[in-house]
Amino acid sequence: MNNNFLEIKNVDFKIGNKTKVKNVTFSIENEGDIICLLGPSGIGKTTILRTIAGLENIDKGSIILKGKTLSSEKIRIEPENRNISLSFQENSLFPHYSIKKNILLGADRNKAIKKQKITFDDLVDFLNISEILNKYPHEVSAGEAQRASLARSLITQPDLLLLDEPLSNVDQSFKEEIQEKLKKLLKDLKITTIIVTHDSYEAFYLGSKCGIILDQELKQFDDPYNVYHLPNSIEVVNFLNRGTLIPAEVTSPKSLENKDLGTITGNFVKSFPIGSKVKLLVQPEDLHHDDKSNLKFHIIDRKFRGTNFIYTLKTPSDTIIPVLVHSHHIHQHEVDEKFGIKRPIHIDHIVCF
Ligand code: ADP
Ligand code: MG
Numbered sequence: 001m002n003n004n005f006l007e008i009k010n011v012d013f014k015i016g017n018k019t020k021v022k023n024v025t026f027s028i029e030n031e032g033d034i035i036c037l038l039g040p041s042g043i044g045k046t047t048i049l050r051t052i053a054g055l056e057n058i059d060k061g062s063i064i065l066k067g068k069t070l071s072s073e074k075i076r077i078e079p080e081n082r083n084i085s086l087s088f089q090e091n092s093l094f095p096h097y098s099i100k101k102n103i104l105l106g107a108d109r110n111k112a113i114k115k116q117k118i119t120f121d122d123l124v125d126f127l128n129i130s131e132i133l134n135k136y137p138h139e140v141s142a143g144e145a146q147r148a149s150l151a152r153s154l155i156t157q158p159d160l161l162l163l164d165e166p167l168s169n170v171d172q173s174f175k176e177e178i179q180e181k182l183k184k185l186l187k188d189l190k191i192t193t194i195i196v197t198h199d200s201y202e203a204f205y206l207g208s209k210c211g212i213i214l215d216q217e218l219k220q221f222d223d224p225y226n227v228y229h230l231p232n233s234i235e236v237v238n239f240l241n242r243g244t245l246i247p248a249e250v251t252s253p254k255s256l257e258n259k260d261l262g263t264i265t266g267n268f269v270k271s272f273p274i275g276s277k278v279k280l281l282v283q284p285e286d287l288h289h290d291d292k293s294n295l296k297f298h299i300i301d302r303k304f305r306g307t308n309f310i311y312t313l314k315t316p317s318d319t320i321i322p323v324l325v326h327s328h329h330i331h332q333h334e335v336d337e338k339f340g341i342k343r344p345i346h347i348d349h350i351v352c353f
Helices: 045-053 099-110 120-127 142-155 172-189 200-206 224-229 234-240
Strands: 006-015 018-028 034-038 062-065 068-071 084-087 160-164 192-197 209-214 217-222 244-252 255-258 262-268 277-282 296-304 308-314 320-326 338-340 345-350
Touching: 006 045, 018 045, 018 209, 018 217, 034 172, 034 200, 045 068, 045 084, 045 160, 045 192, 084 142, 099 120, 099 142, 120 142, 120 172, 142 160, 142 172, 172 200, 192 200, 200 224, 209 224, 209 234, 217 224, 217 234, 224 234, 244 262, 244 320, 255 277
Parallel strands: 034 192, 034 209, 084 160, 160 192, 262 345
Antiparallel strands: 006 018, 006 062, 062 068, 209 217, 244 255, 244 277, 255 262, 296 308, 296 338, 308 320
């Protein structure tokens, strides 16, 4: 028996009798860890949270929190006896109570159980909701309602907090600030949390581990760095939608060859026999721009991302390659111009499929 804080073992997550995500296994090692679940809409993320909260049953596998089985084929602990707080994706505030009353309901629920480590005033301040406390749910914006439900969940100080796309309606300009504060608060209070999000950067920032759910499976459950740099499947690459897969041939234990790029050296994450025809992952950071290089490709698109540009290049064999360039780079290259790639090409982690 190991001592993981939360264990999900071989669980089929279902709604009614329809299985949505199959044979899921992952764990949260320590109290206070934050993990994030990412996946396309409709894949079953909300179903997973509802099941952990006890709102859906399972008939395969088990869910164990702090050594106690909450759900299995035979066991079903009622939601109110789990000390798990689920903050719903949709606004779940009570319409006939003010925002203040809504938040305090969370505090009342937990008063007898725990000494309050965070006060109502702290939360109001943190989430910047002092202006709306006396309003009713229908009188506030979607983003404000989301922040109020977040306050209500946080004030309960559960053993496990489940947040379903908690910031999806929060304005971009305010989002980063809330993400920073939320992370600090969860860490300070040591609240173990599972956050479902659409936003991979949010997941990479908040989670010590990220789970990627695709095709009815938890495809990868790993450090954010690994999910991004060492994706374990083509599906994960396509979902994160940052790199491109180009055909290449393995020419030595540390090199491969692509028709357009020539020789590429680096360290293979997984080794392949010499001569293997593979798909090589090229991410925007992997290639470097060089105006003086004679290896030049056509620019077909350019996206300005503030601190950088992502140029989309097309090679003579019609391969599309993204290249990131710092936006302070002196020249800006226009669509239809040629764009130089620095040689020799070296990619630290070579990921192939
Ligand atoms: P996600 O949160 O990843 O968007 P959900 O867990 O909400 O996905 O839903 C997974 C799938 O189950 C979707 O195809 C959705 O249409 C379906 N679904 C959701 N709720 C119900 C329900 N109460 N009855 C039947 N099907 C449902
Ligand atoms: Mg959902």
